[in-house]
Amino acid sequence: MMSSSKLQYEHLDQQDHSIRLLRLLPGRWLDNIYCELQTVSLDDNPAYHALSYVWGNPQDTGLITVEGSPFQATKNLITALRRLRSSIDVKVFWVDAVCINQLDTNEKTNQLGLMARIYKSAADVQVFLGESGVLDLIPHEQQVLWEDPPRTHWVRDATMLIHTEHPPHKDGLDSRGVIIDWGTYLRLPSSPEQPGYKPASREVPMWAILDPSNGLNAADQHRVDQFFARQQDPMHGRDEEMPPLETLRHNQCGAFAMMKMLSNGRCLKVCCQGLLDSSAWQGALNVIAHLVSLPWWSRAWVLQEAILPQRDVLAIYGEIVVPMGLIEDSGAVLPRHYARGDCCKRFWNSLPQAQKATLEMFANTMGQLEGIRQTLNMLKMKQIEMLKYLIDKTRFKEATDPRDKIYGLLGLLSNCDEPIDLIPDYHLSANDLYTKVAMQMISYTRSLSILHHHEFRSSPLCSELPSWVPCWGPTYGSLTPFQIGERAANFLACPPGPGRIPHLAIDTPYPNALVVQGRFISKVSAVTTPASKETTSLFIDLLTFLQTFFDIDPFSLHPITQEPEEDALARTLLSDQVFEVRYEFKAGQVVFSRAYAGDIQMFRLARQILMAQKMGQTLVLTLPNGTVMDDQAKAHVVMHAEENFWCANEGRVFFRTEEGHFVSGPMETNVGDEVWVVLGSLVPLVLRRATEGEDGRRLVGYAYVHGIMDGEAAPGVNGEGKREVYLV
16 A cells, blocks of 8 residues: 655644645656655635546555655555656645545545545546556667657537437538538428428438537547558558557547547448458557556546536547547547447448447446436436435446445535535444445335345455345346336335334344345246356357246246236246437446337247247248348347347346246346345335344346236235344
8 A cells, every 4th residue: 555654744634624735846857856845725726736546555565755754655656646747847746645545544534424425626637547658668778868858639529419309401511420510501401391391311421410510629620630641551461661659649549539439429330441351450459448448437436527527628548648638538439330320320330349349348337437428417306316326327337445445435425415414434344334324224214225236245245245135246147236226216116004114123133234124926947047148158058948947838828917928928037128329428327118018029930030040940020011021121120129128137147936936037147046025116026035043035036927017925914924034
């Protein structure tokens, strides 16, 4: 960890919101780093920059000098300070590792409570993403000559993307989708209901682009043109004499040229001006892959540091300095080119899988950041609801101290209603903090929705927590936790009724147990192995196996619902829901709805198509209008079925109960586990009998149980069949 054993910190006055600032003294690139500390009050509006970075390996440290004393800083911080230092001017920063006495728990608690204000008040925030690999290719004897390191600056243009419900009118746009004249464009009809409406070609994006009146930045556009020229040059990259440093810089220029184009609303396909295997195109994608793999994106604190600032946020990637908004915009908008619109769909389908994977990772990383930003700006939530949303969305982010997975989000709650009793307190253990937050969520929302998760519980923290307390860590499968909440909202397995609100057990043999009331449904009698898309070679083989597992008879009725068993199975395999992605905003939103009869017919039809293909037969299908379904339409039916199946079931198991229920549930389900409907939970839960007494149960996870998702098996209006159990 950062060591300040020889640095004597002066006491900070909590009453006037005092903080320390780091004065980074001038120096040449490779000179030792010298700093001074200055105590100021935030109430006086001091001028400073804030640094956002990853601490890095706490064992990999070096010496800097602070107030004349040696200070052990991580190598990543030292590199960041070198990148930020000027050879002639003093730079003033707030840097958490140095400005906070990390050995003083009281000060750390107080200062982290001020972090939201610190980042909001900064003149700008400098995000050190990490090194880009350039330094490794520059000899030390060359670096030692630098006053300041080379820097390449990119600019975020003031381009506006005009999103409309329908494609924009073609007469107002050029071939790229750019508005020719704003005044003329406003007078054109904008929907099919208006006379004279002529939609733009599907070859342009589903939005109109309004470029800034003074044009795009000339220096950046020159770099874009150079990237295009390198792609079109058949000899580029084939010259073995090109130095590796020049090659890497070209590739980095290409990556940010792509981001520049995308952030300005241009099509993904336009970014590729040559062959998909050209060294310029592949090199640019390799840089994007490296950029999104940097640890900064996985830190728990980055949301607060990237979203709260009210002024510029600049990203530093090696020698490149670029507005964070340019990176974020370009990735978040990507899926609209190949998912919502048709402009780049054919191009997308032509990409090699590795290139798709890189772009999808980029889109997902930036889309998550943009989606949270939009939610904070546009939706009004109670603090506890927003905290749950944020914790769910950041499960895959990391923190050296697990408490920071919660404390690192508190600064984002300032504009939410109904404040909660929660402030950073490093005297509180992680176990006690997580239990406290879980209980607050249950009490404030009067809901057990936090029990609907499918997370790995193999970490040391999880082993110490009660089974009902989420450890807010990574989940298994492709379905993200916030989508579980969206899906659960479509069910009501246990409608509100008389009973006690879930509460912590007091004076019982069950310490930290959650007391709930519910109704036992049945025991698990047989379980499959977890469904895995990666290990499933043929989807039809999995469907056939599940037909056999559930002993489906096409002429029999389901024993619970009295519907055809094949329909019951189809609804179980879809968890009785289908999804669509809506793109009203820059980051797409996944929306779930209950499956209707047509969805079930299409799922069963997909199985017929796949079975015919496996047997080498041609299945002739006639649409209601009399036309024969072509191969493309069949492929779409199969794709829709597979996507919805894996969205619901990746990493989960199927099981039968002793009463004959068809169920999909958590991967840890064992034979003998119990299915319950519990007051306060919209979906059934799988519980396991605990060793601690007759009424103790451990939470295994949530389940889809066909035939009881709408209250059919809930306790009676007077509580008949209900009993109290202790979740330990």
